[in-house]
Structures are given as C-alpha cells and as structure tokens.
Amino acid sequence: xxxxxxxxxxxxxxxxxxxLSCAASGFTFSRHWMHWVRQAPGKGLVWVSRIDSxxxxxxxxxxxxxxxxxSRDNAKNTLYLQMNSLRAEDTAVYYCMxxxxxxxxxxxxxxxxxx
Amino acid sequence: QTVVTQEPSLTVSPGGTVTLxxxxxxGAVTSDYYxxxxxxxxxxxxxxLIYTTSNKHSWxxxxxSGSLLGGKAALTLSGVQPEDEAEYYCLLHYSxxxxxxxxxxxxxx
Numbered sequence: 001x002x003x004x005x006x007x008x009x010x011x012x013x014x015x016x017x018x019x020l021s022c023a024a025s026g027f028t029f030s031r032h033w034m035h036w037v038r039q040a041p042g043k044g045l046v047w048v049s050r051i052d053s054x055x056x057x058x059x060x061x062x063x064x065x066x067x068x069x070x071s072r073d074n075a076k077n078t079l080y081l082q083m084n085s086l087r088a089e090d091t092a093v094y095y096c097m098x099x100x101x102x103x104x105x106x107x108x109x110x111x112x113x114x115x
Numbered sequence: 116q117t118v119v120t121q122e123p124s125l126t127v128s129p130g131g132t133v134t135l136x137x138x139x140x141x142g143a144v145t146s147d148y149y150x151x152x153x154x155x156x157x158x159x160x161x162x163x164l165i166y167t168t169s170n171k172h173s174w175x176x177x178x179x180s181g182s183l184l185g186g187k188a189a190l191t192l193s194g195v196q197p198e199d200e201a202e203y204y205c206l207l208h209y210s211x212x213x214x215x216x217x218x219x220x221x222x223x224x
Contacts (some may be wrong), residue, residue, distance in 0.1 A: 035213065037161075037215075043216050044202075044204065044215060044216075044218040045153075045155075045204050045206075045215045045218070046215060047162065047206065047212075047213040047214060047215055050211065050212075050213065059211040061212070061213050062116075065138060084175075090201065094159060095161070096162075100149065100163065100166040100168055100206070101167070101170075102153045103163030104163070104215040105153075105160050105161050105162065105163065106160065107160050108160050
C-alpha cells in the first residue's frame with residue numbers, strides 16, 4: 001500500500017526539542033522530493049520545508065529557519081524533521097507530503113508546545 | 116513576505132458549478148508556479164486533487180478541474196455533490212519555497 005505514516009509528536013516544553021519521522025511505503029521513496037506541512041488548531045495549512053531526493057537541497061519557511069532541520073534516510077525510506085527551540089506557536093499537526101506529482105499526504109502527528 | 120490569496124468562503128447548490136481561485140501577491144500566477152489543489156474535510160488529513168495547474172490524480176473525481184484564469188490559478192467543480200463540502204487549499208511554488216493559500220471553505224447548500 002502506498003502511504004506515509006508520521007510519528008514522534010507529543011507534548012514538549014517551550015525551548016525543547018522533538019524529532020518527527022515519516023515512514024514511506026509502496027513507492028520508490030529515494031526518487032521523490034518531500035515536504036513538511038503544519039496546521040495549527042483551527043487554522044490553515046502552512047508549508048514548512050522541502051528536501052530533494054538526495055537530501056542535498058533544502059528550503060524552509062522563514063518561521064522555522066534556523067530552528068528546524070529536515071533530513072532523510074533513503075535506505076530506511078524515512079523522512080525526518082528535527083525541531084529545536086520550540087515555541088508555543090509551533091503547536092500544530094505536522095504532515096509529511098510527497099512531491100505534488102505523487103499527491104501523497106500522511107495522517108499527521110500532533111505537536112503541542114506548552115509548559 | 117509572499118501572500119497567496121483565496122476566497123475565504125463560497126456557497127454552491129448541489130449540482131451547480133463553482134470556481135475557486137488562487138492569487139499571488141507577486142503578480143499573475145503561471146504554470147511556473149506549479150499550482151496544486153488539495154481538499155480537507157473536518158478531522159481528516161488533506162487529500163491532493165490537482166497538481167501542476169490541471170493534472171488530476173487517479174483518485175480525483177472527473178467533476179474537478181484545474182486551470183489558469185485571469186492571472187490566477189483556478190479550481191472548478193462542475194456538478195457539485197454534497198460530499199464536496201470541505202476546505203480547499205492551493206499551493207504555489209516560488210523558487211524552492213512553497214506557500215499555501217489561506218483556504219476556501221466550500222459550503223454545499
């Protein structure tokens with residue numbers, strides 16, 4: 001089955017860190033660019049970052065630049081999002097998304113930043 | 116700060132036709148922005164509908180179509196069904212950075 005499954009969300013204190021994972025299956029993960037997208041409670045979708053198929057080209061939204069790092073392990077078919085210096089405004093459901101030609105979305109994982 | 120603008124809300128009758136649009140603060144939207152459309156229903160993850168302006172996925176119902184219209188990206192629903200009530204988001208690509216629109220809440224009434 002072609003799918004993306006996120007994990008790693010949870011409750012973290014402001015200033016803390018968290019690493020999200022996105023496990024891909026059913027397609028050749030190593031050939032495709034991937035994105036992270038987030039959605040704060042009751043709000044719209046916000047693009048977070050993009051990584052190319054090799055992991056050599058990365059871009060980030062200004063709101064997370066310098067705090068979040070996207071990476072991938074093509075041998076494990078897994079995408080990662082390392083989130084540091086977390087703030088209350090980072091509270092959101094985080095989705096991984098394939099490059100748009102594939103049209104795949106994960107089910108999301110909730111990150112709550114609160115003391 | 117690039118802003119992508121969508122209609123906040125639209126209402127359509129069952130069986131009717133409605134067009135949602137997606138505008139860029141940088142100027143006219145072209146195919147170089149690789150417009151993408153996704154649908155999201157309450158409590159669910161988004162689902163991709165259209166990519167690169169007008170291409171459909173295998174699961175995209177035939178009543179959905181994408182185009183460029185008057186300098187904007189557009190999503191047209193023809194023969195709207197009750198199950199089309201949802202939030203619709205466009206996504207544009209700006210030289211490596213992507214920006215979502217604020218979403219259009221489509222009500223079928």
